[in-house]
Amino acid sequence: MGSNLINLSKDLAEKCIECPLCRRECAFLAKYGNPKEIVGRISLQDDATLTLAFECSLCGLCGAVCPVDLAPRDLFLEMRREAVSRGIAPFPEHKMLLDYEKRGISKRYSYYALPENCTAVYFPGCGLPGTRPKRTLQVYNHLRSFLPGLGIVLDCCTKPSHDLGRQDFFLATFGEMKDYLIHNGVRSVLTACPNCYRVFKGFGEDLDVRTVYEVLAEQGPPTTAAPVGKPVVIHDPCAIRCEIPVHDAVRNLAQKQGMAVEEMAHQGVKTLCCGEGGAVALVAPELAGQWGQKRRGEAENREMVTYCVGCSNLLGKLTPTRHLLDLFFEPEATLQGRVKPAGPPWTYWNRIKLKKELKKILPVPVSRERTLDQESANRKGTILRIGLILILIGAVFLIRITGATQYLEQENLRNLIDKVGLWAPAFYILFYLIAPALFLPGLPITLIGGILFGPFWGVVYSIVGATAGACLAFLIA
Ligand code: SF4
Ligand code: SF4
Structure with a gap:
């Protein structure tokens, strides 16, 4: 058994007071027992307990409510890594997600464009260019109006591999991207996706990472669209639960657009997973689905605004949910549900089209397509x-x-x-x-x-x- 897993298990077994708080919040823990009970079942011989970890959404809510500051999510992620090192994971159900990631880092879909004196890049992630290529470009153009040397990187941060416990692959692939950026003078990254933010924040080392929402809150939103004056609730993605300045920036931006922000029972640090976290929906859809249902109940039919494409797609199937970036450019149409993001297979086509467009409109001295494949x-x-x-x-x-x-x-x-x-x-x-x-x-x-x-x-x-x-x-x- 890996030393990290041994240490995390020992720490949790010693400190967990077996209170009901995390179990009360989480369907996974309600099903399998509190973290201390789960740790008690891990053994060298037993692979079955390790595979339970693939039903945890890695959302971190358990840590946010824990009275003794434990982080069971770290333990469950380490269990996933141990399962991969024993060759029992990932599962066939994960293939679809890994194929999606593989496309993201391929020569066909990736593109790096670094203008003269580029020290910062905009990293929109995979979801935004796929579902909203026009929006991706609009945001980039707006950012460039006050950050003239801003580059753009179309690539995947490989969070799927990170979350599925494929740590060696993740470190090598993300590390290659990070080294390339630093080697070419990039010092800061502006992310639009909260998952990419989390990856850059955790593994970007010398790179300074901020979200585009913080920058837009400081510099002003991209458009001066008429305020819509509608009450909305904000869904903070769980990947970014600890980043209070980002939560504040998003509320600030929504208010600047004329929206009356109301809060749900779970928000900010104690936000809920949308159901997409940890790729649980692929192996235990009933557990993943409970998060979304809970969120829908808390929204109480109010319009929900979020800033993650995954959350927006998933929650949008349950209750009216809008992406914040859509509200900047087409507020009325977005709130009336008339702005439709693209779905697969058009998302792949959109990413290729966006890349082509960038090549055409943005002549740069440094560019590349990833050739890891x-x-x-x-x-x-x-x-x-x-x-x-x-x-x-x-x-x-x-x-x-x-x-x-x-x-x-x-x-x-x-x-x-x-x-x-x-x-x-x-x-x-x-x-x-x-x-x-x-x-x-x-x-x-x-x-x-x-x-x-x-x-x-x-x-x-x-x-x-x-x-x-x-x-x-x-x-x-
Ligand atoms: S990380 Fe989320 S899904 Fe996993 S145990 Fe904690 S609260 Fe439950
Ligand atoms: S909230 Fe913390 S102390 Fe309570 S059961 Fe969960 S991990 Fe243990």
């Missing part, structure tokens, strides 16, 4: 090469042991090719293709081509066969 491409290439070599060895072996080499003698070959008529050129080219692997010299085969097909077509077929054979040899090499 090069490693898997190389791995696939190696497997393909080995496969081709094995097929060729098998073919040679088969020809030798079946005595089929007699058909490869020139006279027999000529008779054979004569017999197949119209298919003769195709067979001839195919034979030319595999001849090097059978250690047959090219010259006699070329001569046969000349005799069979005449000087012109003989040369044409020989060139095609020889070129294809060379390409095959190149691929194998």
